[in-house]
Amino acid sequence: MIQFTNVFKRYENGHEALQNVNFTLQEGEMAFLTGHSGAGKSTLLKLIMRMEVATRGQVMIDGLHLSQLGKRHIPFLRRKIGVVFQDHQLLFDRSVYDNVALPLIIEGMDPKDIAKRVRAALDKVGLLSKEQFTPIMLSGGEQQRVGIARAVVNKPPILLADEPTGNLDPKLSAEIMQLFRQFNAVGVTVLIASHDLNLIGRMGQRMLALTEGSITHDGAPR
Numbered sequence: 001m002i003q004f005t006n007v008f009k010r011y012e013n014g015h016e017a018l019q020n021v022n023f024t025l026q027e028g029e030m031a032f033l034t035g036h037s038g039a040g041k042s043t044l045l046k047l048i049m050r051m052e053v054a055t056r057g058q059v060m061i062d063g064l065h066l067s068q069l070g071k072r073h074i075p076f077l078r079r080k081i082g083v084v085f086q087d088h089q090l091l092f093d094r095s096v097y098d099n100v101a102l103p104l105i106i107e108g109m110d111p112k113d114i115a116k117r118v119r120a121a122l123d124k125v126g127l128l129s130k131e132q133f134t135p136i137m138l139s140g141g142e143q144q145r146v147g148i149a150r151a152v153v154n155k156p157p158i159l160l161a162d163e164p165t166g167n168l169d170p171k172l173s174a175e176i177m178q179l180f181r182q183f184n185a186v187g188v189t190v191l192i193a194s195h196d197l198n199l200i201g202r203m204g205q206r207m208l209a210l211t212e213g214s215i216t217h218d219g220a221p222r
């Protein structure tokens, strides 16, 4: 589902953020991406979303060669990928419902279908009763759940997360991780960037470690 082959990324200023990265995530796999700040985690996620382009090598996402993907086809790629951010990037003047509905409205989905999908997504993250709240009325953990509901509302085959528990305490972090596991259990391919080695260790899933842009570990958590 996600395949990196000899991938290099050099930014305009000459900085080599990724060097010869090779890995494959099969459909339905779940893995963590770890490494110190500046190791290249965000860059790797941006290459998957085609927010950045590899300088060399090949990134393949669900059969799409991203180096050959025309601009017109980027929305088609993005619909395959749900993204969860550390700061969840919610609209604070809109209801929970509206926040989750947004990707479907942009897609031009029929409003009747939107209501059904939004409620299914909110149900999965345990927030059905709060659909009319605004994010300000929610706790940090609940806000992150809204971010997750928004990421999965169009049922993407791939779910990416960039430090999704960065602002949460250990108990809430564990709960958020259980949600990712639930989506993985129904076949979603999940890749989570995190520097929280304790949390990753407890999850017992495959771990990819980046050190200064190179993969230095791929396997069981250290």
Ligand code: ADP
Residues within 6 Å of the ligand: 011, 012, 013, 015, 016, 017, 035, 036, 037, 038, 039, 040, 041, 042, 043, 044
């Ligand atoms: P991480 O997510 O692991 O903290 P990043 O992928 O954000 O790492 O960054 C990897 C390296 O690339 C860092 O040294 C960072 O300063 C550099 N970098 C990131 N984005 C850019 C950019 N747009 N231009 C130049 N250098 C960048």
Ligand code: ADP
Residues within 6 Å of the ligand: 116, 117, 120, 121, 124, 152, 153, 154, 155, 156, 157, 183, 186, 187, 188
């Ligand atoms: P429908 O409106 O099609 O009945 P459901 O919400 O009942 O949708 O979901 C059908 C199944 O699809 C559920 O088991 C759900 O967990 C699963 N599923 C598969 N991929 C995803 C995804 N990315 N996000 C949410 N659910 C998903």
